[in-house]
Amino acid sequence: MNRRRFMTLTGSTLAMLGGGQAFAQQPQGRLRIDPTEFRPIPIAITNFVPGSPADGDVGNGVTQVITNNLKRSGLFAPVDQAAFIERISNIDVAPQFENWKTLNAQALVTGRMTRQPDGRLKAEFRLWDVVTGQQLAGQQYFTSPEYWRRIAHIISDQIYEKLTGEKGYFDSRVVFVDESGPKERRVKRLAMMDQDGANVRYLTRGADLVLTPRFSPNSQEITYMEFGQGDPKVYLFNIETGQREIVGNFPGMTFAPRFSPDGQRVIMSLQQGGNSNLFVMDLRSRSTTRLTDTPAIDTSPSYSPDGTRICFESDRGGRSQIYVMAAGGGAAQRISFSKDDTNATYSTPVWSPRGDYIAFTRQGGGQFSIGVMKPDGSGERLLTSGFHNEGPTFSPNGRVLMFFRDPGGSGGPSLFSVDISGRNELKVPTPGFASDPAWSPLLSSTQGG
Amino acid sequence: MKVKVDKTLVASIALHVLVLGWGLVTFSSRAFVPAEESLPIDIISTDQLAQMMSGQKTGDKKEPKPKVEKIAEAKPEEDAVGKVTEKKELIKTNSTPEPPPKPVEKPVEKKPEPPKPVAEAKPKEEPKPPEKKPDPAKEDPIAELQKKLETKKPPPKPEQKVAAVQPQQQPKPKERSFDPAQIQRDLDKRAATRHELAGSTLNASASLGSTIGTAANNVATWRGAFQGAVKRCFTPTYNGQDADQYEADIDIPMKIDGSLASEPVVVAVRGPSRSIAQAVAESAKRAIVQCQVYSFLPKQQYESWKLIPMTFGLKDML
Numbered sequence: 039m040n041r042r043r044f045m046t047l048t049g050s051t052l053a054m055l056g057g058g059q060a061f062a063q064q065p066q067g068r069l070r071i072d073p074t075e076f077r078p079i080p081i082a083i084t085n086f087v088p089g090s091p092a093d094g095d096v097g098n099g100v101t102q103v104i105t106n107n108l109k110r111s112g113l114f115a116p117v118d119q120a121a122f123i124e125r126i127s128n129i130d131v132a133p134q135f136e137n138w139k140t141l142n143a144q145a146l147v148t149g150r151m152t153r154q155p156d157g158r159l160k161a162e163f164r165l166w167d168v169v170t171g172q173q174l175a176g177q178q179y180f181t182s183p184e185y186w187r188r189i190a191h192i193i194s195d196q197i198y199e200k201l202t203g204e205k206g207y208f209d210s211r212v213v214f215v216d217e218s219g220p221k222e223r224r225v226k227r228l229a230m231m232d233q234d235g236a237n238v239r240y241l242t243r244g245a246d247l248v249l250t251p252r253f254s255p256n257s258q259e260i261t262y263m264e265f266g267q268g269d270p271k272v273y274l275f276n277i278e279t280g281q282r283e284i285v286g287n288f289p290g291m292t293f294a295p296r297f298s299p300d301g302q303r304v305i306m307s308l309q310q311g312g313n314s315n316l317f318v319m320d321l322r323s324r325s326t327t328r329l330t331d332t333p334a335i336d337t338s339p340s341y342s343p344d345g346t347r348i349c350f351e352s353d354r355g356g357r358s359q360i361y362v363m364a365a366g367g368g369a370a371q372r373i374s375f376s377k378d379d380t381n382a383t384y385s386t387p388v389w390s391p392r393g394d395y396i397a398f399t400r401q402g403g404g405q406f407s408i409g410v411m412k413p414d415g416s417g418e419r420l421l422t423s424g425f426h427n428e429g430p431t432f433s434p435n436g437r438v439l440m441f442f443r444d445p446g447g448s449g450g451p452s453l454f455s456v457d458i459s460g461r462n463e464l465k466v467p468t469p470g471f472a473s474d475p476a477w478s479p480l481l482s483s484t485q486g487g
Numbered sequence: 488m489k490v491k492v493d494k495t496l497v498a499s500i501a502l503h504v505l506v507l508g509w510g511l512v513t514f515s516s517r518a519f520v521p522a523e524e525s526l527p528i529d530i531i532s533t534d535q536l537a538q539m540m541s542g543q544k545t546g547d548k549k550e551p552k553p554k555v556e557k558i559a560e561a562k563p564e565e566d567a568v569g570k571v572t573e574k575k576e577l578i579k580t581n582s583t584p585e586p587p588p589k590p591v592e593k594p595v596e597k598k599p600e601p602p603k604p605v606a607e608a609k610p611k612e613e614p615k616p617p618e619k620k621p622d623p624a625k626e627d628p629i630a631e632l633q634k635k636l637e638t639k640k641p642p643p644k645p646e647q648k649v650a651a652v653q654p655q656q657q658p659k660p661k662e663r664s665f666d667p668a669q670i671q672r673d674l675d676k677r678a679a680t681r682h683e684l685a686g687s688t689l690n691a692s693a694s695l696g697s698t699i700g701t702a703a704n705n706v707a708t709w710r711g712a713f714q715g716a717v718k719r720c721f722t723p724t725y726n727g728q729d730a731d732q733y734e735a736d737i738d739i740p741m742k743i744d745g746s747l748a749s750e751p752v753v754v755a756v757r758g759p760s761r762s763i764a765q766a767v768a769e770s771a772k773r774a775i776v777q778c779q780v781y782s783f784l785p786k787q788q789y790e791s792w793k794l795i796p797m798t799f800g801l802k803d804m805l
Contacts, residue, residue, distance in 0.1 A: 068736065068796040069714055071771075074803045077722045079770075113724045144722070144773050169773040170750070202724040203766025394728035412728060436727075459726050 076461065078115040079201055081108060082143040082168070084126045085119070089152025089160070096186050097151040100161065103190035104147065106234060107208045108197065110455075111438075112462030117141050129164055138168045145174070145201060149193070151186075158182060161189045165197055175200045187236060192482055207433040208233060211478040212440065213251045213260055216240065217450050217471035224450075228262060230277070233433070233477070235467035241275060250294055253478040255301040260476075261285060263293045272306050274321075286319050286326060294337045298365075299345045305329070307337040316350060316367075329367040340389045340396075341365065342413070349373075349387040349396050349413070358383040360398055362413060373415030379403055386429055389413070391479075392436035395458060399428045399441075408441045410458055421460040426451075429473065434480040440466060442473040709784050709792065716781055720774035723801055725763050731802035733758035735768035737775065739795040745781040754796075771799040 083105050086097035108114035124137040129148040138146050149163035158180050165175040175196055179189050188209060195206030216229040216238075228241040228248045241260070242248055249270075251262035260275045272285040272295040285295060285304050293314075295306040302321055307314045316329040316336050330336045334354035341348055342365075349362045355372060363370035373396070376382035382402025389396055395410040400420065407423040408430050426444040433440070439458060444451040450471030456463040466475075725733065736755040740748035751772050758764035775797075784792055 068798045069710055070798045070800065071714055071718050071721060072800045072803045073718060073721055073723060076724075076726070079722045079724065139777075142777075144777065167769075167773065169776045199762070201766065201770075203760065203763035204725065392727065417728070457726075 076459070078113055079145065080117060080141075080143050081114045081145045081147065081197075081201075082117040082122065082138055082141060083108070083119075083147040084122070084149075086149035086151045086161075086163070087127060087129060089150060093151045093153055093159075096159065096183070097149075100149065100151060100186060100190040100193070103187055103234070104194045104197070107191065107194035110234070110462075110464055111198065112457055113198070113202060117143050129162065132171070133166060135166070135168050135171045138166075143168050145197075147197060153183070154180070159186060159189070161186075161193065163193050163196075165200055187232065188481075191232070191234075195480070195482065204437065205435045205480065207435045207438065207477075207480065209482045210434050210480055211253075211257065212431075212453075212466075212475050213241075213253060213478070214442075214453060214468070214472045214475040215248055215251065216469065217473060218244075221448065221450070228260070228275070229468075229472070230260075231468070238469055241277070241280075250474055250476075252296045252476045254297045255299060255479055257478040257481055259297075259301075261295040261297060261304055263295065269309075272304070274304075285321075286317075286324070288317075294339065296340055298341050299343055305339045305341065305348065307335075307339070316348070318365075327367075329363075330370070338386050340387055342389045343391050343393045347389075347413075349389055351385045351387060357381070358385050360384045360387045360396065360415075362396075373411065373413070374398065374400075374418075375415060376400070376402060377418075388430055388432060390432050390436040390458075391434055394436065397430035397432060397439055399430065408439060408456070410439075419460065421456050421458070422454070422463060427454075429475065431475050431477045433477050440475045440477055442475060444473070709788070712783050713781060713792070713795065716778050716783075717774050717797070720778040721771060721799065722774070723767055723770050723799075725767065725801055729759050731800070733764050733767050734798055734800045735764065735771050736796070736798050737768065737771055739775055739797060741781070741784070741789075741792055741795060743786055743789045745784045746779050747776065751775045767799060767801065771797075 083101055085101045088094040088097045105116045109116050121141055122137075123140065124134055126133060126148045129150050133146060133148065135146075144167070146166040146168050147163060148166070149161065152160045152162075154160050159182070160178060160180055162178040163176070164173055166172070167174050177193070177196060179192065181189050191209040194208040198204070198206035198208070210233045211230055212233055213228065213230045216227045217224050218227075219225045225244040226247050226249075227244040228251055229238055230241060231238040242264075247265040249263045249265075251260050253260055258277055260277065262273055262275065263270050264273050269291040270293055272292045273282045274285050275282045285306070286292065288308050291309040291314075293307050293309075295304050297304055298318075303318050304321060305316060305318045308317050313333055314335045314337055315331055316339050317326050318329055319326045329339075329348070330350075330352075332352070332354050334352055335358075336350055336352045336354070339348050339350040346365055347362055348365050349360055350370075351358050352361050352370070353359075354361075359372050360374040361370040361372050374384035376384075379402040382400055384398050384400050386399045387396050388398075390410075394412065396413055397408065397410050400407045400409055405423045406425070406427045407420045408427045409418060409420040411418040421439065422441075422443075424443060425446045427441055428444075430439045430441045432438070433455075437458060438455050440453055440455045442451045443454050451473040453466035453468055453472045453475050454463060455466055466472075734755075734757045735753060738752045738754055740752070742748045753768045753772065756764040756768045758767070
């Protein structure tokens with residue numbers, strides 16, 4: 039490759055020395071392509087071949103979940119199966135790529151589901167580059183039959199990563215506040231589901247009001263605020279055991295908790311009189327450190343992915359705005375400045391897992407908007423606006439935001455997702471009304487799978 | 488109980504039923520017309536077109552021909568540089584002829600006043616007397632009057648310095664051979680002109696080397712078309728804040744029929760994340776292969792696109 043380039047460069051140089059005419063006919067450097075518009079990758083996903091007739095349903099189910107995941111990401115355009123020319127019956131034989139090229143598919147997914155003698159399920163898949171005819175990925179997994187959806191999510195992540203270069207986000211969960219009952223006597227329960235809305239589990243019974251649930255970095259624990267008999271307190275909930283405990287025992291109200299990236303600390307707000315300040319508690323030693331000390335309301339803290347900085351909202355300047363400071367406290371720098379509406383307020387900042395953006399809720403001009411800005415406050419971009427949009431949370435790869443939207447009236451809130459570019463806004467299916475979502479990290483990376 | 492039926496209501500219902508029925512039959516019978524696929528085009532400005540169609544200064548002067556601008560009998564032209572104009576009659580302007588009469592009128596009024604200037608003028612007019620010497624009659628009243636008229640010019644001298652300069656510039660011999668046409672020629676400050684070059688057939692251009700223009704071998708034409716064709720199939724997905732830092736350099740070996748001679752070669756990839764940069768390169772390779780054959784590439788210029796070096800970037804993705 040280097041030799042070829044050297045020869046090209048040498049040829050150009052000689053042409054330049056050789057005379058004006060020769061130089062004029064040489065291509066002027068490299069042709070450059072910078073696409074301005076986004077287009078999804080056309081992909082064909084065939085039904086997973088059943089190892090035995092009994093595995094047919096689970097094979098089709100896996101195909102359906104993968105197709106749904108990739109389609110909802112907005113980055114892929116699955117080809118309609120009705121248009122398929124070739125029927126894949128053996129995944130160990132290379133497909134006839136011409137049959138898939140005619141469908142304009144750039145990639146092809148084939149797979150097989152086989153129940154093993156020990157009762158486990160074996161899932162195999164291959165990802166083909168239709169254009170070059172090369173296999174891009176090929177994996178097999180073993181799991182209990184009830185976890186077939188998770189296998190489908192893991193395969194989706196593999197395909198996503200191979201074709202985009204970014205980590206996927208399909209093998210992840212979302213914890214949220216499930217709302218039911220009439221508006222004046224709304225029952226709020228802590229609930230958890232897969233990122234696509236499947237496998238909903240309720241974590242609390244709804245006797246007490248719960249707010250602001252957040253996942254721990256290992257996805258095994260959830261911290262949230264609950265209004266019990268006395269002051270609202272921050273709790274820690276273990277998903278596996280179902281046990282919960284109070285985080286610290288402070289005289290006032292504690293709220294807006296969030297884990298540090300290493301999972302060793304919880305940062306939160308503590309009410310003191312009419313003010314609230316930020317505190318961080320070490321979960322091992324249970325020691326508490328004050329981070330801010332101002333006659334204002336400092337709340338909604340969120341760590342940067344490297345754990346060195348914190349973004350939070352504060353009304354120390356008169357109105358609620360977003361500030362950034364070192365994780366150990368100190369001087370805070372305001373980063374939110376509205377250009378068009380000086381009365382606009384910014385709240386619920388969340389730092390992206392890839393560190394490039396801070397998402398926020400903006401209130402101004404009679405609307406609530408969800409937006410992103412760079413950590414220095416530049417590049418502000420509103421992704422969606424409306425009567426009431428609030429509480430953004432990032433997908434594990436920092437590519438998608440989930441938030442809740444309340445249309446007002448007698449209805450209730452629902453969950454929505456949107457790409458950080460503002461494209462592909464979708465409603466996330468939930469059993470009832472839902473608010474305050476929090477996305478977990480990628481399960482396969484936290485569990486070594 | 489008697490039910491009163493409104494006739495207009497019945498008529499209205501009947502009409503509505505008729506219209507709806509007609510609509511159902513008419514609209515449902517329309518065949519589905521598939522949308523025509525649009526053809527990709529590149530829009531260029533008039534300047535770009537002019538640039539493409541113009542000749543090349545450095546082009547080879549093939550088949551040198553004598554320049555012909557007008558179909559007529561060939562006539563040698565000495566000056567081929569001057570501007571070509573048709574023969575026109577000279578037009579007198581108001582500004583030039585006016586000044587001469589003025590000095591004639593003024594001296595008449597000032598005749599008696601300046602006696603000395605006459606004496607000063609005499610030495611300057613010395614060449615004149617010899618000419619008049621042959622004339623026998625000094626007493627000729629016309630000659631005297633003419634002499635007087637000539638001597639009347641000096642008086643304005645002391646009044647204006649500018650006027651004093653003029654007589655020095657005017658050589659006296661000119662005054663003697665009074666030729667109005669020569670004055671007009673002297674006053675004509677227009678650029679030199681010549682007649683059109685005549686010949687049996689018109690031959691428009693001789694100034695530039697090529698009469699063909701650069702349209703056929705314009706590199707920008709096929710380059711733009713090639714970029715557009717590959718761009719149609721290029722589907723990168725990354726849109727992070729650092730998207731502008733991702734680039735992939737790919738060399739594309741081409742056959743003369745516009746298909747790929749071999750697989751595109753990834754020369755270099757750049758970007759903070761190697762996996763994302765690699766995905767950009769793979770996506771670019773897929774685009775190049777998928778969008779072939781590039782049959783629009785000009786075969787006569789195959790040497791210039793035998794190997795097409797390209798860079799794929801994401802700077803405009805957000």
